[in-house]
Amino acid sequence: MSQTVTRALRLLAELGEGERSLDQLAELLGVHKTTALRLLQSLEEERFVYRDAAYRYHLGAGLFALSSLALEQRGVRRAAAPHLAALNAATGQTVHLAAYEGGEVVYIDKYDSRHPVRMYSRIGLRAALHCAAVAKVLLADLPVAERRRVAAGIDFTPYTANTLTTPEALLAELDTVAARGWAQDHAEHESFINCVAAPVRDATGRVVAAASISVPDVVLPYERVLELLPQLLATARAVSADCGLPPGTA
Amino acid sequence: MSQTVTRALRLLAELGEGERSLDQLAELLGVHKTTALRLLQSLEEERFVYRDAAYRYHLGAGLFALSSLALEQRGVRRAAAPHLAALNAATGQTVHLAAYEGGEVVYIDKYDSRHPVRMYSRIGLRAALHCAAVAKVLLADLPVAERRRVAAGIDFTPYTANTLTTPEALLAELDTVAARGWAQDHAEHESFINCVAAPVRDATGRVVAAASISVPDVVLPYERVLELLPQLLATARAVSADCGLPPGTA
DNA sequence: ATAGTCGTTGCACATGTTGCAACCTCGCCG
């Protein structure tokens, strides 16, 4: 693996925290500033970073451009956008779209709640595989063997009293989710947040994404969140249809 | 400058076009596939790329995470968000936020029109410096010397009959913009789109961003777009105020 | 004026990167 690339990416990660000077960045990598300079010059050329008038480095527009290009490319995201926006408008709650990607579950879109108190998240962040409703939906569609493999690799950090803490418990839950067609997170990650999630399928019937609603219990108690299920399931079905899933399937 | 980093970034750019196999990527770079593999492994480790079950590489969530983190960090963007959303809701038109960054003007936020026919743009893309209203607003705030330097470096591609085609014409326009406090793009980039833009200032009075409204003339003729100016200027003032600009300044 | 801070350039060295060739895995087709 490439030391040079790894260093360049560490520079980007550091700049994600805020602006930095050349010296700061060189020290961070533990390299001579010449080295850092040249990595940065390459990054600057492709507009991944830029320097302001005070010679501070910042993340640049090339990064934004690439990221939004990549997000646009995901067919599901585009197909889901209008439906998710409508669901967000109808319920007033935070709506997420997540996908499975190389053993992880990541958020690929979000529509914020209009309530002052709301869940914090960001596109690109990973969901906790043993907690998040979207993760359960996505994992539930994997072949059993891979499900086991993934479950074995999870760090079952007990975030709350409700958190599932063993592979067995998770695998059992995944069976339930696969059978009934939706998943919940009943205060398993944050003690004051409940979520419900539903699968989005493409033309082949495979689950390509999961849509969810997340609600702090000061806004709606658990039972009331479950009442949002019909709207969520209808949204997920509509998105699936736009992705080419034949009607009546799944 | 670093050959390795440049190659890695070229890989990312290529993946921005769509999924690719290892062989395709190696051929693209003109290197042995071993080389491409190791670059990709480094990128994969930081989640900038991932491979699907069919061993195709895609842009990964690390990229999204970094990009949204960086966008969140820009104070202006966060401060502007509610005001721009309100402007978008009130006018129904496409609203952009742009910033000056290392000799370029880039879009850092957008709110799409609800009309079926609308301007195409994407966060991170560059605006044409001699056409875009946002570019004029941002350039107009630069010191005269830098204004000249930037103007000298522009490629004055004549996109339409109205496009400014000389540095002198642009510099004269920038004086006008600086004096009256807003800019327009009267079909200078696309023959069927008009824009107006206004400056957002921070506590020091410097222009840190530009907000704009873009309207295809099938939706509103040029004169009607100018009627949106008061709302745009009010929005820009409100954002400036939230950025700490003392009232009554500028 | 002067000292100090921070970014840039030229150059010799050696480390990290490169390409090759052989190996592996998987899917395809006879």
Place this chain on the structure above:
DNA sequence: CGGCGAGGTTGCAACATGTGCAACGACTAT
């Protein structure tokens, strides 16, 4: 079922590339 081919992966030797040093230059503050 067995051989073939199309990818992807590993070990290794050569050398190009990236590295650190030292000297230089621009700016700022005192």
